[in-house]
Amino acid sequence: MDRFLSIFFQLSLILILAFIALPILVVFAASVSPTATITFDPSQWTLRWFAALTASRWLDPFLLSLKLAAVVTVLSGLLGLLAAYVVAYRKCPGHEAIMALLVSPLAVPQIVKGVAIVLFLSSAGFYALLGTPGLIMAHIVLTLPFVVRMIAGAMYNFDKRLDQAARILGATSFQRIRFILLPIIKPGLFSGMTFAFILSFNNIPLSVFLVRPGETTLPITVINHMEYSLDPVLAAVNVASLAFILAAILLFERIGGFSAQIHGGSK
Amino acid sequence: MSSIETLSALRQPTHLPVRLSRYFPLAPPLIVLMIAFAIPMGMMIGLSFHDADTGILTLDNYVRFFGDDLMLAGLWRTALMSGLVALCVTVMAYPVAYYLARSTSRWRVVVFALAITPELAGVVLRTYGWLVILEDHGAINNLLTWSGLISEPLPLSKNLIGVVIGLTHVVLPFGILSLLTSIQGIDPNLERAAQILGSSRVSIIRHIILPLSVPGIVSSLLIAFTMAASAYATPALLGGAGFKVIATMVYEQVLFYIDWPFAAVMAVILLVMMLTIAFIGARVEARLHRKLHI
Numbered sequence: 001m002d003r004f005l006s007i008f009f010q011l012s013l014i015l016i017l018a019f020i021a022l023p024i025l026v027v028f029a030a031s032v033s034p035t036a037t038i039t040f041d042p043s044q045w046t047l048r049w050f051a052a053l054t055a056s057r058w059l060d061p062f063l064l065s066l067k068l069a070a071v072v073t074v075l076s077g078l079l080g081l082l083a084a085y086v087v088a089y090r091k092c093p094g095h096e097a098i099m100a101l102l103v104s105p106l107a108v109p110q111i112v113k114g115v116a117i118v119l120f121l122s123s124a125g126f127y128a129l130l131g132t133p134g135l136i137m138a139h140i141v142l143t144l145p146f147v148v149r150m151i152a153g154a155m156y157n158f159d160k161r162l163d164q165a166a167r168i169l170g171a172t173s174f175q176r177i178r179f180i181l182l183p184i185i186k187p188g189l190f191s192g193m194t195f196a197f198i199l200s201f202n203n204i205p206l207s208v209f210l211v212r213p214g215e216t217t218l219p220i221t222v223i224n225h226m227e228y229s230l231d232p233v234l235a236a237v238n239v240a241s242l243a244f245i246l247a248a249i250l251l252f253e254r255i256g257g258f259s260a261q262i263h264g265g266s267k
Numbered sequence: 268m269s270s271i272e273t274l275s276a277l278r279q280p281t282h283l284p285v286r287l288s289r290y291f292p293l294a295p296p297l298i299v300l301m302i303a304f305a306i307p308m309g310m311m312i313g314l315s316f317h318d319a320d321t322g323i324l325t326l327d328n329y330v331r332f333f334g335d336d337l338m339l340a341g342l343w344r345t346a347l348m349s350g351l352v353a354l355c356v357t358v359m360a361y362p363v364a365y366y367l368a369r370s371t372s373r374w375r376v377v378v379f380a381l382a383i384t385p386e387l388a389g390v391v392l393r394t395y396g397w398l399v400i401l402e403d404h405g406a407i408n409n410l411l412t413w414s415g416l417i418s419e420p421l422p423l424s425k426n427l428i429g430v431v432i433g434l435t436h437v438v439l440p441f442g443i444l445s446l447l448t449s450i451q452g453i454d455p456n457l458e459r460a461a462q463i464l465g466s467s468r469v470s471i472i473r474h475i476i477l478p479l480s481v482p483g484i485v486s487s488l489l490i491a492f493t494m495a496a497s498a499y500a501t502p503a504l505l506g507g508a509g510f511k512v513i514a515t516m517v518y519e520q521v522l523f524y525i526d527w528p529f530a531a532v533m534a535v536i537l538l539v540m541m542l543t544i545a546f547i548g549a550r551v552e553a554r555l556h557r558k559l560h561i
């Protein structure tokens with residue numbers, strides 16, 4: 001019985017992992033297959049779909065997504081720092097309630113936030129803000145709670161005696177923030193900003209309401225094409241954007257050095 | 268200590284009330300959340316209680332929603348889809364989480380990476396993969412037609428099956444993580460003791476692991492249900508016109524029918540559904556924790 005159970009367990013584990021890997025492998029194979037029919041024969045593989053990506057119909061949405069994600073990451077990081085400074089570092093009276101307020105957008109599904117923001121901009125007469133400004137606003141609402149949480153997590157662990165020591169030695173408050181607080185919370189800040197970057201770059205449920213013709217993000221461009229055909233060039237777009245995300249994570253990791261924090265399990 | 272306090276007392280600006288000035292850095296983030304979140308949410312909820320043409324305060328939009336068979340069918344499809352996804356995710360996540368919690372094999376890292384990294388790939392890539400597999404002229408149907416097992420393609424996309432498969436794939440890592448935390452919290456000595464006393468593997472799972480991981484099962488079901496019910500992209504692409512859920516219907520209402528008060532009603536109903544489930548879930552989880560850790 002136990003023998004049978006163990007085989008059954010291992011078999012189901014393998015099947016589940018295959019289920020997880022399958023669609024991703026299919027996309028990789030599709031992106032290098034010469035025709036719409038997928039082939040797993042490496043001798044037939046081609047990079048021609050990737051060569052097609054430099055066309056402006058793919059490059060423009062990519063650049064918009066990149067700029068959007070960059071702006072959102074920086075703004076979320078700054079706003080998150082300010083909020084976390086008061087809530088988690090200074091621990092102002094009522095800091096728990098303020099923290100709850102800051103993360104409250106998480107309780108609202110993205111699609112509902114998207115509807116709210118598009119109805120607000122349209123019915124309050126801010127049509128001009130649909131498109132990039134609206135996208136920035138919406139993505140900040142999406143990412144800020146995560147960023148605040150991650151920075152606050154780093155600040156809660158901050159040893160206040162370091163700050164007191166610097167104060168006794170005559171450091172100004174700017175110096176204390178610049179040379180003590182910021183370096184210590186840097187991993188938290190950068191893991192929050194990396195998360196914000198990925199969320200913004202891949203976002204669909206908010207962006208779908210706010211894009212305009214000529215101002216469309218990459219994921220929305222891809223799903224608009226997918227509704228009509230499964231052109232292999234879409235597979236190449238997906239693979240390229242995944243590669244880009246991974247490269248961005250590595251870059252953030254090099255600057256911020258947050259992997260130690262994740263593996264070490266911050267408490 | 269006293270010298271520090273005197274020093275800081277001297278440094279405080281005297282022209283401002285000390286307490287208020289400490290809150291100043293909060294102003295930018297709170298203003299942004301106010302303009303981009305609180306006010307739009309308030310307006311949307313307000314709009315849902317107003318007549319589309321006259322602007323008079325009314326409950327008509329809600330009455331219309333619950334009297335509309337199309338809407339109720341959408342609500343039912345959303346619930347059915349989310350329930351099935353919650354079940355599939357939890358059943359599939361359990362063996363993986365159990366393996367990750369208990370295995371000491373060197374494959375553990377590989378399994379963990381394989382289970383979690385697809386999350387980075389984003390929903391579009393994975394949905395594309397599933398469409399290529401499940402489509403009428405996709406991999407599975409081509410294989411089955413070629414082997415002569417079927418003559419007509421099986422309907423695997425643009426319906427419930429396709430959406431459940433796609434969403435299960437999207438939500439699975441979250442199910443694995445919530446079950447993993449729960450199973451890791453079970454003392455492995457309990458299993459060892461049962462084994463020494465002669466329990467079979469089956470009865471250890473049946474009488475120790477399963478009952479003690481109930482909080483993890485509940486939180487996996489909940490997170491999967493709420494993520495599925497509020498998902499947009501996967502139902503839109505794998506369900507399409509053949510399987511509309513509330514999230515995709517709201518989108519149509521905003522962009523094609525341009526009936527804003529009614530779109531607001533749909534969004535508010537989706538929100539209330541999510542908050543109710545989250546509230547009930549939190550209560551159930553708190554009770555289970557109290558019961559298990561007395």
